[in-house]
Structure formats: structure tokens, C-alpha cells
Amino acid sequence: MRWEPNTDLVDAWLENLTHVSPSLIGGWKRCGVQHYYTRIEGLRIPPAGAMHVGTGAHVSAEKNREGFIKSKKWATVEDAKGVAADAFESRWGEEPPEDQSEKGDLLDATVHHAEIHATELAPAFRPLHVEQSFTLHVEDAPWPVEGYVDVIGTDWRSGSDVIVRDLK
Numbered sequence: 001m002r003w004e005p006n007t008d009l010v011d012a013w014l015e016n017l018t019h020v021s022p023s024l025i026g027g028w029k030r031c032g033v034q035h036y037y038t039r040i041e042g043l044r045i046p047p048a049g050a051m052h053v054g055t056g057a058h059v060s061a062e063k064n065r066e067g068f069i070k071s072k073k074w075a076t077v078e079d080a081k082g083v084a085a086d087a088f089e090s091r092w093g094e095e096p097p098e099d100q101s102e103k104g105d106l107l108d109a110t111v112h113h114a115e116i117h118a119t120e121l122a123p124a125f126r127p128l129h130v131e132q133s134f135t136l137h138v139e140d141a142p143w144p145v146e147g148y149v150d151v152i153g154t155d156w157r158s159g160s161d162v163i164v165r166d167l168k
Contacts, residue, residue, distance in 0.1 A: 005036050013040045019135070019146040049097045049106045056088030056110035058150075058167050061117045065127040065151055077118045084114030125163065127153040 028035045037043045060083040064075045075083070088110040092103065129152040136145040155161045 003033070005040070009040050010036075017143060019144050021145065021147045023147075025145075046098050047091075047095055049099065049102055052088050052091045052097070053106050053110045053113065054168070055091045056084040056086075056107075057113035057117065059087035060084035060114040061122070061167055062130055062150070064118060064122055065130045065153075068122070069127055069130065074122055075118065077115055080114045080118035081111045084110050124156055125151075125153050125165070126156055126159075127151050129153075 024035075024039065027039070034045075038045060060080050063083050064080050068074055085107060088107055130150070132149045132152055134147060134149060138145065149164055150167045151165045153163055153165075155163060
């Protein structure tokens with residue numbers, strides 16, 4: 001028996017689609033069936049524990065860079081680690097993974113990533129924009145591409161080289 005998607009759901013989803021994003025396109029390219037079930041059917045797959053590490057580290061870096069833009073001062077390492085831990089715990093509480101046995105190790109990894117960012121990565125980079133939204137209109141495409149650039153800034157050494165970074 002061959003699997004067939006519910007075409008009524010697909011049609012309704014396409015009618016309501018206002019834009020595409022890099023993550024939507026990437027998900028479709030990775031696995032069309034998974035894309036169908038998660039985006040069109042709305043089924044949730046519990047996130048792996050590593051996703052919580054990424055969230056905590058990302059939120060810490062984002063807040064640190066936003067703070068620098070406002071005050072021209074980096075957060076202390078302890079503050080950056082605290083933000084990471086809080087974001088990890090918040091995400092864990094909202095969407096705990098199926099396997100919760102490694103929570104302590106994952107929290108430690110989150111805090112470690114925030115420490116590395118605060119001590120080594122952030123000081124070498126001057127952020128100008130954080131979580132900058134963009135819309136790209138592609139000729140003959142049915143929808144625009146919309147998304148966010150994690151950070152746009154310059155290298156401290158040159159002061160003029162524009163750098164775009166995506167935190168992964």
C-alpha cells in the first residue's frame with residue numbers, strides 16, 4: 001500500500017501560506033514526509049535534549065549581544081551562564097524530551113557553551129544587529145522567503161569587515 005497525503009489538508013495549508021523560511025525549506029528537503037506530518041498535520045515530535053542545549057546557548061549569546069549594543073559592555077561570564085541555564089530550564093519545562101536521563105549533563109554543556117561564547121567568541125566581534133529579520137522576494141516565486149539573521153557585526157580588528165553569523 002502506498003502512502004498518500006491528505007490533499008485537502010495540503011491545499012488548505014498552501015492557501016494559508018504567506019511566506020517560506022529557510023527552516024521550512026530545509027525541513028522539506030530533509031524529509032518531505034516528516035514535513036507533511038509536522039507542518040501540515042501539526043504533529044509534534046518531542047525535541048532531543050541537544051535542542052535544549054542549543055536554545056540555552058543561543059538565548060545567552062543573543063541577550064549578551066543585545067546588551068552590548070545597548071550599553072557597549074559585555075555581560076559577565078556568570079551572567080551569561082545564568083541566562084543560558086535559565087533558558088535551558090525554561091525550554092525543558094515547556095517541552096521535555098522523551099529521554100530525560102541526561103538532563104544534568106545537558107545543562108552543564110549549555111552553561112559551558114555560554115562560557116565559551118562570553119569569553120572567546122563575543123569579545124572578538126562587535127554586534128550591530130541581533131535577530132535581524134529579512135524578507136527576500138524571488139522573481140516568479142509564489143511566496144517571499146522570510147527569516148532572521150542571528151547577528152550582523154564587524155570584526156574588532158578591522159572595524160569595517162561586515163560579518164553575518166548564524167548560531168548553531
